[in-house]
Amino acid sequence: MLDINHILVVLDNEHPEQIALDRAIWLASSLDADLTLMTSTYESYCEDGSTLDTDTRERIKQALLHKxxxxxxxxxxETGELKVSxxxxxxxxxxxxxxxxxRHNDYDLVIKGTQPHGIMDRIFTHTDWNLMRHCPAPVMLVKSARPWQHNRVLAAIDATSSDQGHQLINDNILxxxxxxxxxxETDLHLANSYPLVSVAFAMVPEVTAPDDIQKYITEQHEEACEGWAKKFSIQPDHVHIGEGDADSVVASICDDIEADVVVVGTVGREGLAGVLIGNTAESLVDKVNCDVIVIKPSDGVRPDAD
Incomplete structure (x- = not known):
């Protein structure tokens, strides 16, 4: 289902600003959705094995939960117009x-504020990465408290992928x-990148690049993007195709069109490969100035079949 009726807002009291909260309140008000504000607390000395006695552990735990x-x-x-829990x-x-x-609630969107991530965040799998990879609902990562003001939504897809998984995620994103x-009532834009083939062939000098291979690839991506644009009624001048790595290309397009939010997909690459290679969605979060909504193939955001 595409309707956003139930929104979960993830808040961390270690951050001085809760930039996701204003965005969530605005979205819930606009969409007539309800909000659930959520956080967590924990202290290891309240668990079994602690030197504290059972009653003391329980009192401390309840005090932390209450706080x-x-x-x-x-x-x-403080408004009666929103249902907030x-x-x-x-x-x-x-x-x-x-x-x-x-596991206990059906949320249509999870919203969380985000800050720049370092290599240690990737190695130890930061909260944001875990949500992007595993949360069974679309995740919006909010970059700043500024309201959306340019009326532009950007959908970033891999237009030429023909396997079923990428076709599904492209459809979900769009x-x-x-x-x-x-x-x-905003403008919908489409972004797509294609590889610079000359760089790839430069890494294997013993292999000669076929004539006009770059032209062929460019035309292939243009044709694929045209098909997706027609399916979702995107104006031709709202289709943006760039050459290079997907995260850099999409980030550049976001800046050029002043996107308010970019919708991108992830297949959630795991383990060391995820650290060394990275996922486009994860890399993109730190490169754009707008909000990022991450969609996974399992999110089930496609509209009901007629």
Whole structure:
């Protein structure tokens, strides 16, 4: 389903600013959705094996949970127009708290603020990466508290992939982006990148590049993008095709058109490959100035079949 009726807002009291909260309140008000504000708290000395006795551990745990609940309640908007609830989970990791909440509730969108990530975040799989890879719902990572003001939604796809998985995720990305664009009456743009073949052949000098191979690849991507654009009624001048790595190309297009939000897909590459190679969605988050919505093949965001 594309309708966004239930929104989960992930808040971290270690961050001085809760940039996701204003965005979530605005979206919920615009979409007539309800909000759940969620955080987690945890102390290892409250677990079994601690030197503290059982009663003391339990009192400390309840005090920490109560403190976190009070903090969430202090952030909740004071308005009768929105239905707002709060959840506090006893979890060491914030993404585990999100997964626990998702097991008991059907959220259509998860919203979280994000900050620049370093290599250590990638090695130890930062909360944002875990949400992008594993959360069973679309995830919006908010980059700043600034409101959307340019009326542009950008859908970033891999237009020429013919395998079923990429076809599905392209359809999901564009369906979601189209839904947002229609609701907020914004312009829908499409972004696609293609490889610079001369660089690839330069790495294997013993292999000669076929004549006009770059022209062929460019035309192939243009034709594929035209097909996707027609399917989702995207104007020809709103289709952007660039040469280079996907994250850099999409980030550049975001800047050029002043996108408010970019919708991108991920297949969630795991393990060391995810650290060394990276996923386009994860790399893109740190390169753009706008919000990022991450869609996975399993999110189920496509509209109901007629």
């Amino acid at each position: 976190a609940e009070q903090w969430l309640n202090s952030l909740a908007p 709060c959840e506090v989970h006893w979890q060491k990791h914030l993404h585990d708290a999100v997964m626990e909440s998702m 369906s979601y982006a189209e839904h947002l664009s229609d609701h907020f």
